[in-house]
Amino acid sequence: MTWWPVWRSPVPGSSTSRCTMSGWQAAAALLGDTRLGAPVAERPRRFALDYSSPNVAKEMHVGHLRSSIIGDAIGGLLRFAGHEVVPHNHLGDWGTPFGMLIEHLIDEGWAGARDPARHTITDLNNFYQAARQKFDADEAFAGRARRRVVLLQGADERALGLWHELVAESTRHFEAVYDLLGIELTGEDIYGESFYNPFLGDAVDELEAKGLTEVSDGAVCVFPPGFTNREGDRLPLIVRKRDGGYGYAVTDLATVRYWTRERGCTDLLYAVGAPQAQHFAMIFEASRHAGWLGEDDSAVHIGFGSIVGADGKTIRTRAGGSVKLAELLTEAIDRAAAIVAERTELDAAERAEVARAVGIGAVKYADLRNDREKDYVFDWDRMLAMDGNTAVYLQYANARILSILRKAGEVPGEGTHVVLREPTERALVLQLLRWPAAVRAVIEGYAPHKLCTYLYDTATAFSAFYENCPILAASTPAEIRSSRLVLAQVTSNSLTLGMSLLGIRAPQRL
């Protein structure tokens, strides 16, 4: 591995002479390395990764898009780095909303009406909104709903039966959306709020035994130090409400306890929107005090901003409702299909598959290319543009490279001598050698957008090379030709691997 020190060099450009000397070896070695020089973690850790987390009895909407995309990408990156990742989908399948839904169901006289056709997710979506309005407007109903939650949490048979129907129907819907979106979550990854129900009592007991709780206004609370409200009073995590029900805070505390203690995870990640930053800071602080997060454990809230429209406000349908995820993804694929049809060498059958890769890739890349902490502007034309920093650009660039390799009629071999004569050849190789550093930075900051920047820079570097260095031209000597084919192959490998780590497919042809 004589080229090791080259790509380990921390200052790009400072090792030009060394690079010139060993550059051909470096490039040739990349050809046979499926990791493109990136090391495997010396001390692998076990990550519990909370992402997506839709709500039962509601259709998935744009609000779940970022968590699903970002969480999936980070999971892929961590696995690539050699870590173990246990994804868990924290379904909103428990708590006050279900008291409300079940109570409304009973009010409407639907309880016990076992007609599966009736309980489609669309119906439940509307049903949820009706129940919500009643809950907000009718004090008596709200009270009954809260009591119904307690019954549900106490395993009341009638309540549980209705609840199971809601969960089963919802899960089918989630899996259909995940399949469309192409993310790795399955039914096995579901650890909804209800899953932690059996642990809540123990968690509260443990907090009390450690003297971390106080009773305030009838509620059992934990007051992690350093958090205050508008009056300067300490902020509570309510673990048991005045009515005896458990607060949502204790569920999050129980997840920390479960994943570190029962599953031996060393790192807890939560891909959840930025507004919950303070909540998680409090949960983590309290968990440290409770001893559920040890010295060597980490817990990180991977926060992200909102998806906004051109007006800077959260995107909504014309009617003012939230945009359904299934409809948004279908539109992405339709738009991609129209773009692919303009310039393609594929038949109709192949196009459908490519349209999916392009459409879904566009949505994912648009989300991942910006610093996740910030809001980003959702714009169909921009995310599906053939020029600029988009998924289609990378996919097309890759398809073109593969086209050249097919046309070449020869497969670059590992022992091929790589000649770096032209400045653009050297620049491309330097860029390819930066892969390990790029991956490291992406993982350290849980910052997928840095990988997007890297991939775009790689495509740009190839473009400059391609412009100045003919590969298949008759005037290109055989030795130079095979050398340049190596660079083309490694570039394609890099783009393909990078996109796959982001959850984006790289079709062979467009």
Next chain:
RNA sequence: GCCCUCGUAGCUCAGUGGAUAGAGCACCGCCCUCCGGAGGCGGGUGUCGCAGGUUCGAAUCCUGCCGAGGGCGCCA
């Protein structure tokens, strides 16, 4: 009221202490008989929200202010 995040070119965004602050899009001119145009070159882009401070050096760190969004006890 307190706290958090954000404010960089006309637009979308990189850049979080080191050189004249960078891309893409959009605009203008020129060039390329090009492996599937993912084109190339030039033009100009900037009070890095404002004002102080720390530093040899600040878009980056600190303080205050302005603006946008969000959070602040029984919703998750």
